Amino acid sequence: MQTRLYSGGRVVEQGFGFGELAGHLSDHPEAVAWLDLLEPSAADLAVVAAEFGLHPLAVEDALAEHERPKLDRYPDHLFVNVYAVAFDHVGDVSPKAHKVEISAFVTERALITVHKDEGDVDKLVKRWDSDADLAASGGVNFLLYGLFDVVVDSQYAAARQVDEAMDPIEDRMLGEGGAPRAVRLHGFGLRRALAMLRRAVAPMQDVVAEVNRADSDLVDDQLRPYYRDVQDHAERALESIEHSLTRITELLDADLNEQSNILNDTTRKLAAWAAIIAVPTALTGYFGQNLPYPGYEQPWGFVLSTALIVVTGAALYYYLKKRGWL
Known part of the structure; x- marks a missing residue:
């Protein structure tokens, strides 16, 4: 478990236990809190749900694995499910896409994140700490923006790495006489990784757009352009992945025709x-x-x-x- 208390864009308390969270929020009426749980049990989430009034269906989704990326609205909070991704491609090793599923409860004064796998939480903390001025003007909406920004950045970085990995594969596949079997298997592995990335990235722009819609009272006017920027990056990541998916599919088809x-x-x-x-x-x-x-x-x-x-x-x-x- 990791905890932080923000007031005026600054961290005033961190590393405290869950039992102290309510007291800190009471002592700092303008403060907002971040609570991160790694693979919590049903009993752990039940305690958190009772404290913050979380909907049972949202708690059930947070405990379940492989939920689709989405945003659900409940009377007292939002539930968000997203995926941070990474692309592993070294030499001739079969390419792989890694996903870290993150569920988040967005309440009036707290952002509660649930990591279902080990993830790089330090990136999220650094993102929040890198812009104190923007943090001072926002509350939970700034914390949610930081989460979206880190997740979409990971997706966009993976999309670029995939695009760069395509060049040597293309050169080896377009040779006369067809590609060797090892190269074809590498291409199939790349297409499988792209399909996995696409499932994680495709809904992301709709999730951000749903939070940032005009009739939503969660995002203020100062943060709205930043959410639009995240949405634009999510769209570009999806376009890049779809382009790479089409490209590798055409290469495999061309290699089959050559054979x-x-x-x-x-x-x-x-x-x-x-x-x-x-x-x-x-x-x-x-x-x-x-x-x-x-x-x-x-x-x-x-x-x-x-x-x-x-x-x-x-x-x-x-x-x-x-x-x-x-």
């Missing part, structure tokens, strides 16, 4: 050589098995049959070569 072309070319060459070999086979079988050929049992007959085999085979080779089959 089909190579297979067709190989099949055509095998058929052509089979036709060439069939000519002498047919001639020797006809003359050797069915009836005596001209010059039978004569030396010049052997020379004639051999010349006939060579000439017909060469003629067929020339014909197939001219048509591009060989």
Whole structure:
């Protein structure tokens, strides 16, 4: 558990227990609090829900894993579920996307975050501490903005890393003769990672827009442009991921077509050589098995049959070569 108490944009208390939270909020009427819980149990959240009047359905969603990114409105608070992401791509190791699911309860005087996996909470704290002037003008809405900003930044950074990882894959896939199997498997891994990223990123701009809508009383006029900026970054991250997803899909399809072309070319060459070999086979079988050929049992007959085999085979080779089959 991590706790902080903000008053006038400054941290006045931190690291205190949950039992002291109500007393600190009472002693500082203008203050807002942040409470972060890592993998809490149902009993832990039940205590928090009783203190802040959290809706049972929101508590249930906070305990469940793999909830979709969303924002739900309840009479006394909001419930938000988002994903911070990271992209792991080193050398020829199969690319992987990592997600950290974060649920948040937004009450009048507290932001309660629930980390369902280990995450880099220090980034969130640094984001809040980096802009004291903006923090002084906002309360819980500033804390929520900082959370959105850190999450969207992670998504945008992952989208850029994916785009950069596409270049070497593209160069190796577009080579003549199709890509090696290891490169194709790398491409499939990249497409799988992109699909996972897209599920986390796609709803994010709608979540931010829902908080920042004109009839919402949560965001004031000073913070509204900052929320729009976060929404714009979320949109750009989604566009980048969708572009990369389309790009890798087209590369895999192009590689499949190239392999089909190579297979067709190989099949055509095998058929052509089979036709060439069939000519002498047919001639020797006809003359050797069915009836005596001209010059039978004569030396010049052997020379004639051999010349006939060579000439017909060469003629067929020339014909197939001219048509591009060989």
